[in-house]
Amino acid sequence: MDILKVFPRSSRINEKGNLEIGGVDTVDLVREFGTPLFVYDENHIREQLRRYRNAFLENGIDAIVAYAGKAFLCKYMARIASEEGAYLDCVTGGEIYTALEAGFPAERIFFHGNNKGDEEIEFAIENGVGYFVLDSFDEIERLSSILRKRSLKQDVLVRITPGIVPKTHTYIQTGQVDSKFGFSLASGQAYEAVIEVLNSKNLELKGFHMHIGSQIFSLEPFIAACKVMADFCLSVKERSNYLPSIINLGGGLGVAYRLTDEPPSIEEFISTLSKALKEEFSTRGLSLPVVAIEPGRSIVANAAVTLYKVGTIKDVIGVRLYVSVDGGMSDNLRPMLYGAVYEAFIANKMNRAPETTVTIAGKHCENGDILIRDVKLPFPEIGDIVVVPVTGAYGYAMSNNYNRQPRPAVVFVKEGKATLAIKREKYEDLIRNEIT
Numbered sequence: 105m106d107i108l109k110v111f112p113r114s115s116r117i118n119e120k121g122n123l124e125i126g127g128v129d130t131v132d133l134v135r136e137f138g139t140p141l142f143v144y145d146e147n148h149i150r151e152q153l154r155r156y157r158n159a160f161l162e163n164g165i166d167a168i169v170a171y172a173g174k175a176f177l178c179k180y181m182a183r184i185a186s187e188e189g190a191y192l193d194c195v196t197g198g199e200i201y202t203a204l205e206a207g208f209p210a211e212r213i214f215f216h217g218n219n220k221g222d223e224e225i226e227f228a229i230e231n232g233v234g235y236f237v238l239d240s241f242d243e244i245e246r247l248s249s250i251l252r253k254r255s256l257k258q259d260v261l262v263r264i265t266p267g268i269v270p271k272t273h274t275y276i277q278t279g280q281v282d283s284k285f286g287f288s289l290a291s292g293q294a295y296e297a298v299i300e301v302l303n304s305k306n307l308e309l310k311g312f313h314m315h316i317g318s319q320i321f322s323l324e325p326f327i328a329a330c331k332v333m334a335d336f337c338l339s340v341k342e343r344s345n346y347l348p349s350i351i352n353l354g355g356g357l358g359v360a361y362r363l364t365d366e367p368p369s370i371e372e373f374i375s376t377l378s379k380a381l382k383e384e385f386s387t388r389g390l391s392l393p394v395v396a397i398e399p400g401r402s403i404v405a406n407a408a409v410t411l412y413k414v415g416t417i418k419d420v421i422g423v424r425l426y427v428s429v430d431g432g433m434s435d436n437l438r439p440m441l442y443g444a445v446y447e448a449f450i451a452n453k454m455n456r457a458p459e460t461t462v463t464i465a466g467k468h469c470e471n472g473d474i475l476i477r478d479v480k481l482p483f484p485e486i487g488d489i490v491v492v493p494v495t496g497a498y499g500y501a502m503s504n505n506y507n508r509q510p511r512p513a514v515v516f517v518k519e520g521k522a523t524l525a526i527k528r529e530k531y532e533d534l535i536r537n538e539i540t
């Protein structure tokens with residue numbers, strides 16, 4: 105099996121037997137930037153964005169590809185998305201701020217969220233954010249009132265919950281009726297929301313949005329979502345003579361975390377989606393609006409790895425060999441949060457065959473702070489560099505300071521060059537906001 109399958113596309117094993125990404129030896133990266141360290145392959149990210157765009161072009165669909173910033177956002181990442189012509193899905197004022205500071209065009213931002221605060225709404229409006237994705241009746245009221253006071257108009261989409269339950273972890277299912285997101289179709293609230301928006305003088309309804317969940321391998325739920333979207337468009341047209349100019353189908357395409365995972369490719373995904381949309385809209389006599397999607401994970405997950413140093417090795421004889429690294433749930437919460445499973449390798453022993461089964465433990469004061477259970481590695485030694493691939497999405501984005509652990513650094517590599525995008529936090533950063 106090709107062990108590099110889950111690694112960033114530019115990865116290779118060099119003559120020293122070390123892992124190299126973007127033409128840079130990861131052992132050198134550790135020497136220069138320390139550990140834990142996130143390493144992103146810039147060209148991998150650019151290529152993923154282009155694959156989405158080209159796939160839509162090939163299927164003759166007028167499309168918007170919006171990168172879901174929640175997966176991983178910093179100024180450097182926002183600049184890549186901007187240069188690649190992508191739109192951006194933001195969920196907080198903080199994500200919008202980061203994007204704007206990077207020079208990301210505000211008009212290409214979709215502002216999501218089930219509880220946008222007054223200050224966030226004002227910040228977004230003042231900065232000319234392109235689209236609000238409306239999520240509740242309270243938000244319609246709040247946004248309208250803020251706009252009315254300023255005599256302004258805002259383009260919006262209405263988020264609907266389609267009642268589709270894809271097979272994925274319950275924490276990342278979002279399309280079911282019992283969800284904190286969106287307006288349910290089944291109850292009729294989605295249609296009520298559309299009417300409220302159409303009746304508002306300050307809101308300009310541009311279309312509808314749905315997102316069924318994340319890390320989805322089967323394309324069936326997406327096909328079902330296209331049908332639900334087309335049904336809703338037809339019903340709104342028949343009842344109110346309104347046709348959307350944009351339909352946004354959210355993100356959700358799964359990625360391979362393990363060597364045995366076989367998710368659909370971006371090309372298969374978009375071709376299936378395009379076919380379903382064309383069919384569902386044309387059979388209802390509707391013209392297809394601009395199609396927007398919001399992939400996050402499938403853009404950045406496989407584009408990055410995390411490098412750790414082995415600190416202690418403890419053999420609980422007859423039970424388990426614990427290999428402890430200098431990070432853990434503070435830089436990768438996913439194993440703790442929803443039992444996510446990863447592969448691991450030793451970056452300075454990539455040519456060595458696996459010799460023993462180990463459990464990679466984090467350094468935090470929680471017994472459950474285990475990054476990977478039962479992974480086969482060459483005999484580990486103190487000082488070895490453990491590399492965990494596929495940490496590019498919802499890794500750094502969910503990082504935290506548990507146990508007052510400073511957050512790691514993030515570098516982007518490309519054509520033999522490494523650029524430090526986010527500095528490693530220092531102890532002083534941990535008390536920066538403390539007053540006494």
Ligand SMILES: Cc1ncc(COP(=O)(O)O)c(C=O)c1O
Pocket residue numbers: 172174175193216278315317318319354355356357398399400401402497
């Ligand atoms: C509204 C919305 N759009 C897009 C995404 C991105 O999903 P993914 O990273 O699975 O592509 C999410 C993820 O939770 C989301 O909630």
